[in-house]
Structures are given as C-alpha cells and as structure tokens.
Amino acid sequence: EAGVAQSPRYKIIEKRQSVAFWCNPISGHATLYWYQQILGQGPKLLIQFQNNGVVDDSQLPKDRFSAERLKGVDSTLKIQPAKLEDSAVYLCASSFLTGGGETQYFGPGTRLLVL
Amino acid sequence: RKEVEQDPGPFNVPEGATVAFNCTYSNSASQSFFWYRQDCRKEPKLLMSVYSSGNEDGRFTAQLNRASQYISLLIRDSKLSDSATYLCVVTPPSGSARQLTFGSGTQLTVLP
Numbered sequence: 001e002a003g004v005a006q007s008p009r010y011k012i013i014e015k016r017q018s019v020a021f022w023c024n025p026i027s028g029h030a031t032l033y034w035y036q037q038i039l040g041q042g043p044k045l046l047i048q049f050q051n052n053g054v055v056d057d058s059q060l061p062k063d064r065f066s067a068e069r070l071k072g073v074d075s076t077l078k079i080q081p082a083k084l085e086d087s088a089v090y091l092c093a094s095s096f097l098t099g100g101g102e103t104q105y106f107g108p109g110t111r112l113l114v115l
Numbered sequence: 116r117k118e119v120e121q122d123p124g125p126f127n128v129p130e131g132a133t134v135a136f137n138c139t140y141s142n143s144a145s146q147s148f149f150w151y152r153q154d155c156r157k158e159p160k161l162l163m164s165v166y167s168s169g170n171e172d173g174r175f176t177a178q179l180n181r182a183s184q185y186i187s188l189l190i191r192d193s194k195l196s197d198s199a200t201y202l203c204v205v206t207p208p209s210g211s212a213r214q215l216t217f218g219s220g221t222q223l224t225v226l227p
Contacts, residue, residue: 033215042119042202042217043159056214091158104215106158 002026004107006092012113018080021110025073025094031055033104034067034077035091043091049075082114116141121203121218129226132193136221138186138203148179149204150188153220159202162188193225 005024013019025032031050035043046065048056051072060067064083069075079086089109095102121138128134140148148165163170165177165186176189186203203218 040123040219042204042219043215044217045214048214103161106160108158 004092004094004105006090006107006110008110009108010111010113012115013082014115015084016081018078019082019112020079021077021090021092021112023075023077023092023107025075025092026105029094029096029105030072031095031097032069032075033093033095034075035093035106037089037091037109039088046077079112082112084114087112087114117218118142118216119203119205119218121221123219123221125222125224127224127226128193130193130195132225133189133191134193134223135190136188136201136203136223138188138218140184140186140203140205140216142205142207143181143184144208145184145205146208147206148186149215150175150177150186151202151204151217153200153202155199159217162201190223193223195225195227198223198225 004026007022011019033048034046036046037043046060047067049069052069065079067077089111091109092107093104095104119140126134150162151159152162153159163172163175163177165179167179169178174191178187190197200220200222202220205216207214
C-alpha cells in the first residue's frame with residue numbers, strides 16, 4: 001500500500017516570499033491533517049480536513065497560512081508571506097476515519113527554511 | 116502548563132538496558148493515548164496505543180494512570196535500533212475533531 005506522499009521534500013525561500021506544499025493521502029483515507037514541527041518540538045496540528053470540509057483550523061495562522069482539499073483527496077498548504085519563524089517541517093498525515101482509535105499515517109514531510 | 120509534557124532527555128543507555136519514559140497530560144477528560152516513534156529526520160510512526168489496563172508489545176510496555184494523568188513507556192533489553200525520539204500523544208475528549216496533541220518528545224540513544 002502506498003503511503004502518504006508529500007512534495008517538495010525541501011524548500012528554501014526568503015522571508016516575505018510565498019510557498020506551497022502538496023500532499024496526497026493514502027487512498028481511501030477520509031481525514032487529512034497538516035502539522036508543523038519546529039526543531040526540538042512535537043508536531044502541532046495546523047488544520048484537519050474530513051473529505052473536503054475543514055474540521056479544525058483553530059491553530060492555523062490564517063493571516064498567512066491557507067489550505068484546501070478541493071476534491072477530498074489531495075491537499076495544498078500555502079504560506080504567504082513567509083516569516084523566519086515558519087522554518088519547520090510540514091507534515092501531512094491521513095487516517096481512514098475521524099473519531100477515536102484509528103491510526104494517523106504521516107508523510108515524509110517538507111523541510112522549509114526561511115532566510 | 117503544557118497540554119502534554121515529557122522529559123526531553125537525552126537518555127543515553129547501553130545495549131540491553133531497561134529504560135522508562137514518562138509523560139503527563141493536563142486535560143483530565145483526554146480520551147486516547149499513544150506513543151509514537153520518530154527517527155532522526157523521519158516522520159512519526161505509531162509505536163503503540165496506551166490502555167488503562169496497560170499493554171505490552173514484545174519489549175515495550177505502556178501504562179496509563181488516569182488518576183495521576185500520567186503515561187509511561189518501558190523498553191526492556193534496549194537495542195541499538197531503539198535509538199529515536201519517543202513522542203507521547205493524547206487526544207482530547209470525544210467530538211468531531213480527531214486532534215492529536217504531541218509532547219515535545221524524549222530522545223533515546225542506545226550505545227553499543
């Protein structure tokens with residue numbers, strides 16, 4: 001079974017530039033998550049989708065971050081404009097359902113460095 | 116107070132040693148508990164779920180104490196391949212969102 005795919009794997013940009021990340025979840029997984037993991041910290045949930053609807057975006061900095069999952073499969077996360085503190089690994093995860101107990105499967109992440 | 120707190124370590128132990136990690140959580144109504152493992156520069160992967168009755172998977176034993184809001188992970192007979200960061204993970208009370216809250220992780224290095 002193919003895992004969660006993410007691209008690009010690495011990105012270096014200057015502050016105030018824009019950047020976009022792409023995620024393709026495991027086939028059949030209804031729920032998709034974007035996490036931000038800053039060096040030395042655990043992942044922090046940015047946004048959660050169920051199919052193409054947003055379930056939780058309470059920790060997404062909406063003044064600069066946006067995400068969409070238009071057809072309930074692939075998703076993109078955008079940062080515009082980027083700040084130095086956005087340097088982190090952006091992890092996408094998916095799970096079959098939303099609720100208690102099921103496992104989240106993570107992609108390899110996109111490492112973002114903002115200069 | 117952080118929602119999920121872990122001792123960051125690092126824990127440096129010799130092969131064959133037994134090592135234990137602890138984790139505390141702040142929301143007494145938290146629903147589910149997990150340990151994830153994250154290798155250097157890799158994504159987190161589920162190691163095991165944690166149940167009130169405790170559960171064991173080979174050399175790994177996880178315990179949950181709801182009264183003390185405390186989770187533990189015990190690794191027996193440590194292997195070099197156990198070197199990783201171990202993340203304590205908690206989910207909030209049941210609802211429509213399936214939000215995992217991660218601790219900052221405990222770094223383990225098993226030495227030859």
